[in-house]
Amino acid sequence: MTLFAQQFVNGIALGSVYALVALGLTLVYGVLKVPNFAHGALYMAGAYVVYVMLTAVGGSYALAIAVAVVVIAVMGAAMEFVVFRRLEGKSSVHAMIAALGVLFFLEGTADVIWGPDFRPVPTPLDGVVTAFGINITEQRILVIVAAIVAMAGLYFLLKRTLVGMSIEAMAQDREGALLVGIDTRRVALITFAISGALAAIAGALIAPLVLVFPTMGAVIILKAFVIVILGGMGSVPGAILGGYLLALAETMAGTYVAFAFSELIAFALLVLVLVFRPTGLFQKGV
Amino acid sequence: MSGAATLRVEQLGMSFGGLKAVDQVDLEVPAGKITAIIGPNGAGKTTFFNVVAGFYAPTAGRVLIDDEDVSGLPPHKVARLGVARTFQTTQLFPAASVLDNVIVGRRLHTRSNVFDAVLRSRRHRREEAESRENALEALEFTGARDLADVLVANISQEARKRVAVALALATEPRVLLLDEPAAGINPHETEGLTALIRSVAVERGVTVCLVEHKMRMVMDLADHVAVLNYGKKIAEGPPAKIRSDPKVIDAYLGADHDA
Amino acid sequence: MGSAHVRRAVALGVPLVLAILFPLLVNNPYLVSVAVSAYVTAIAVYGLNVMLGYTGQLSLAHAGFYGIGGYTVGILTSDYGFSFWLALPIALAFTSLLGHLIGLAALRTRHDYFAIFTLAVGVMIVIVIERWESLTGGTDGLIGIPAPGSIGPLSFTSLNSQYYLALAFLVFTIYVVWSLMHSLVGRTFLAVRNSEELARAVGIDAGRTHQLSFVISAALAALGGGLYAAFSGSIGPDVGDVPMTFNMLVYLMIGGVASLPGPLVGTILIMGLMQALQAFQEYTLMILGPILILVVVFFPGGLAGQGKVLFERLTRREADQ
Ligand SMILES: Nc1ncnc2c1ncn2[C@@H]1O[C@H](COP(=O)(O)OP(=O)(O)OP(=O)(O)O)[C@@H](O)[C@H]1O
Numbered sequence: 019m020t021l022f023a024q025q026f027v028n029g030i031a032l033g034s035v036y037a038l039v040a041l042g043l044t045l046v047y048g049v050l051k052v053p054n055f056a057h058g059a060l061y062m063a064g065a066y067v068v069y070v071m072l073t074a075v076g077g078s079y080a081l082a083i084a085v086a087v088v089v090i091a092v093m094g095a096a097m098e099f100v101v102f103r104r105l106e107g108k109s110s111v112h113a114m115i116a117a118l119g120v121l122f123f124l125e126g127t128a129d130v131i132w133g134p135d136f137r138p139v140p141t142p143l144d145g146v147v148t149a150f151g152i153n154i155t156e157q158r159i160l161v162i163v164a165a166i167v168a169m170a171g172l173y174f175l176l177k178r179t180l181v182g183m184s185i186e187a188m189a190q191d192r193e194g195a196l197l198v199g200i201d202t203r204r205v206a207l208i209t210f211a212i213s214g215a216l217a218a219i220a221g222a223l224i225a226p227l228v229l230v231f232p233t234m235g236a237v238i239i240l241k242a243f244v245i246v247i248l249g250g251m252g253s254v255p256g257a258i259l260g261g262y263l264l265a266l267a268e269t270m271a272g273t274y275v276a277f278a279f280s281e282l283i284a285f286a287l288l289v290l291v292l293v294f295r296p297t298g299l300f301q302k303g304v
Numbered sequence: 305m306s307g308a309a310t311l312r313v314e315q316l317g318m319s320f321g322g323l324k325a326v327d328q329v330d331l332e333v334p335a336g337k338i339t340a341i342i343g344p345n346g347a348g349k350t351t352f353f354n355v356v357a358g359f360y361a362p363t364a365g366r367v368l369i370d371d372e373d374v375s376g377l378p379p380h381k382v383a384r385l386g387v388a389r390t391f392q393t394t395q396l397f398p399a400a401s402v403l404d405n406v407i408v409g410r411r412l413h414t415r416s417n418v419f420d421a422v423l424r425s426r427r428h429r430r431e432e433a434e435s436r437e438n439a440l441e442a443l444e445f446t447g448a449r450d451l452a453d454v455l456v457a458n459i460s461q462e463a464r465k466r467v468a469v470a471l472a473l474a475t476e477p478r479v480l481l482l483d484e485p486a487a488g489i490n491p492h493e494t495e496g497l498t499a500l501i502r503s504v505a506v507e508r509g510v511t512v513c514l515v516e517h518k519m520r521m522v523m524d525l526a527d528h529v530a531v532l533n534y535g536k537k538i539a540e541g542p543p544a545k546i547r548s549d550p551k552v553i554d555a556y557l558g559a560d561h562d563a
Numbered sequence: 564m565g566s567a568h569v570r571r572a573v574a575l576g577v578p579l580v581l582a583i584l585f586p587l588l589v590n591n592p593y594l595v596s597v598a599v600s601a602y603v604t605a606i607a608v609y610g611l612n613v614m615l616g617y618t619g620q621l622s623l624a625h626a627g628f629y630g631i632g633g634y635t636v637g638i639l640t641s642d643y644g645f646s647f648w649l650a651l652p653i654a655l656a657f658t659s660l661l662g663h664l665i666g667l668a669a670l671r672t673r674h675d676y677f678a679i680f681t682l683a684v685g686v687m688i689v690i691v692i693e694r695w696e697s698l699t700g701g702t703d704g705l706i707g708i709p710a711p712g713s714i715g716p717l718s719f720t721s722l723n724s725q726y727y728l729a730l731a732f733l734v735f736t737i738y739v740v741w742s743l744m745h746s747l748v749g750r751t752f753l754a755v756r757n758s759e760e761l762a763r764a765v766g767i768d769a770g771r772t773h774q775l776s777f778v779i780s781a782a783l784a785a786l787g788g789g790l791y792a793a794f795s796g797s798i799g800p801d802v803g804d805v806p807m808t809f810n811m812l813v814y815l816m817i818g819g820v821a822s823l824p825g826p827l828v829g830t831i832l833i834m835g836l837m838q839a840l841q842a843f844q845e846y847t848l849m850i851l852g853p854i855l856i857l858v859v860v861f862f863p864g865g866l867a868g869q870g871k872v873l874f875e876r877l878t879r880r881e882a883d884q
Pocket residue numbers: 320323325343344345346347348349350351352392
């Protein structure tokens with residue numbers, strides 16, 4: 019029972035990171051209607067910003083996270099402004115290939131600056147909390163709490179602000195949004211910035227728990243795709259729920275079945291869902 | 305399998321969620337004749353074609369081609385049974401020549417496969433030549449032969465309509481469904497297209513079923529008119545009778561339509 | 564009419580003669596070996612073009628099929644003593660079959676979902692290659708793969724003979740793709756890419772067309788991969804990994820997607836440049852990324868497309884005068 023509880027908490031921590039990454043992906047899909055293959059690179063970049071802040075610049079972990087959020091949000095917006103804006107009206111294949119180009123560029127740049135090595139990030143919170151017979155590192159608690167705060171913030175933004183409502187309107191019906199006078203370009207720019215910020219939070223939170231390296235986004239982006247397809251492309255609640263569920267499934271399978279198996283769960287799910295529901299589990303909806 | 309066929313639908317229904325786009329429609333489109341389907345925007349005319357041609361499986365009722373039930377068959381199989389169609393917005397391949405567009409309509413009559421193509425087998429050579437011949441003949445019939453080698457991107461809207469008809473004819477259909485063939489062309493061009501459609505029925509002996517908003521054209525062409533409104537057939541009969549049917553006038557005025 | 568024939572003969576003949584004379588002209592084994600890898604890769608890039616260029620779907624599992632072709636040849640020849648000339652057709656058949664089975668699932672989706680699905684397939688293929696150590700040698704890969712055995716008096720142990728063998732397979736590939744695209748089958752591909760709706764309305768089974776395209780594309784990948792294994796004598800998992808697909812995509816987009824010369828032009832040019840600029844190797848991705856974006860945004864037809872535009876502009880000016 020304690021093993022289960024322990025793994026449950028670990029799964030929730032992992033799920034927090036998955037959900038944050040999937041959220042950014044799903045938001046951008048909503049407005050762009052194209053899977054952003056470069057999204058994992060934003061997550062990677064967020065982790066590197068924290069690495070640099072904690073090893074070279076100095077300052078608190080909180081400051082490092084804040085800097086990462088700002089830097090990566092700007093990077094996300096720049097991606098929209100420099101690349102995707104120019105592909106409006108072209109086929110989705112073009113946008114997908116351009117996204118791969120951005121991915122190359124960001125991974126390549128990280129590789130040039132830091133090399134391909136796996137780098138450890140200093141652990142700012144190294145305490146362990148023991149409760150009900152299970153041990154949880156403070157960092158994991160932070161991951162879980164911070165992710166919930168970020169999601170609450172996103173919810174507030176989408177439901178209570180004009181910008182957020184425009185994002186939802188555009189995701190549902192781009193032409194309609196244009197008709198009612200929404201500046202779709204501005205909304206796209208902001209959506210990319212938000213998506214970058216979410217990826218940065220995920221990368222910043224995970225960095226002290228793992229090693230950072232240039233292609234660290236490659237695995238998580240695939241998981242995020244699985245989550246987003248499961249939860250419905252463009253769906254915010256789907257991304258959150260899907261994130262936690264996939265992580266829990268992986269953690270439990272890794273504990274009770276075999277580690278190698280946990281890696282395959284995401285792919286197996288993807289194949290199953292797309293074979294039986296080729297357009298995703300839920301057709302549409304934010 | 306050539307010659308005209310009768311298209312018949314029985315209690316045909318197509319619902320999208322709660323919306324009944326086609327609702328309990330009974331209709332017979334007699335062989336070799338021209339039947340028009342009219343109705344205000346959103347009446348379900350295109351959906352009706354989509355169901356007949358196999359793009360949607362009907363949620364109720366049946367579609368029969370010469371008494372053969374084709375309901376629920378995929379579009380390519382329906383096409384192979386002799387139903388061809390054009391689309392409300394033409395979807396020709398702009399980067400290819402007119403001939404290359406039309407020749408694709410011959411694919412369902414050829415059997416050459418990849419190996420025939422690579423080995424340039426006799427069957428391949430024969431079928432390529434025949435297909436070219438037939439496609440050119442279809443273009444000739446629609447008056448677009450001169451454009452055979454021009455890219456579709458460089459031809460006029462009217463020419464595209466003719467090429468779309470040629471492509472449909474290249475499949476040697478028994479029933480031809482035309483969705484607003486005269487949309488977006490001028491009155492003079494419309495007359496030419498009207499003549500073409502008439503000759504498809506008269507000279508080729510193909511059953512024609514067309515959806516059109518241009519009333520002059522419908523009155524000129526149709527042997528028989530059916531009226532859809534909110535998915536239901538509200539009237540049916542010869543053009544002259546339909547024109548003065550109060551139910552029809554109501555449907556159009558109600559929809560604020562100026563035809 | 565006559566001049567069109569002459570032009571075509573020149574367009575085909577000059578590059579072919581140059582290619583045949585290349586080893587004698589450069590007289591440099593290193594350059595010849597670069598050309599061999601470029602030809603072998605180009606064969607696979609032609610396969611990618613069949614999918615992306617002709618039926619219009621982005622398959623991100625392409626290098627996976629390249630790897631499977633290579634490993635099949637490698638395992639059969641080095642572990643089971645098969646002749647290369649038997650192993651290669653088996654590799655093609657096996658990869659085609661696998662492509663067919665994967666296509667049955669993957670092609671239930673289109674466009675973005677298809678790209679994501681095949682990306683997952685690509686990753687899974689690498690996982691299988693890395694984990695199935697007893698068969699594939701795991702992350703170390705396979706070494707000691709024999710060169711193609713001789714056919715009659717022709718032996719393929721020297722570099723130059725391998726060059727000509729690679730060239731022959733490349734010419735064969737280009738011929739296959741050319742003849743396909745100049746047939747009703749190929750026009751069917753383009754019709755499906757243009758509008759699946761219209762294609763189905765004229766009696767084309769769009770699903771089968773995509774399936775066929777996917778199998779042909781996998782088979783050409785396997786042909787390239789099989790040759791790669793035999794020529795390089797070794798193979799590792801990264802040959803079948805997703806970044807390799809990205810590379811092929813770059814070659815294709817720069818050379819010109821949906822064109823016949825595009826895959827070859829792009830592969831030779833970029834692989835050649837990468838060899839010439841080896842000192843800057845670590846910058847490759849950083850530079851290729853933006854180039855890929857520039858091509859997609861400004862020159863979606865790639866070099867071949869630009870060449871065609873230029874050519875038409877020139878000939879039109881001639882006609883005007
Ligand atoms: N795939 C679909 N999913 C949901 N609703 C649909 C679908 N296709 C059509 N509809 C709805 O069915 C109704 C009928 O549409 P349809 O296109 O058949 O009308 P129409 O008579 O062809 O109109 P128009 O004259 O404007 O072409 C409309 O309300 C439309 O919104």
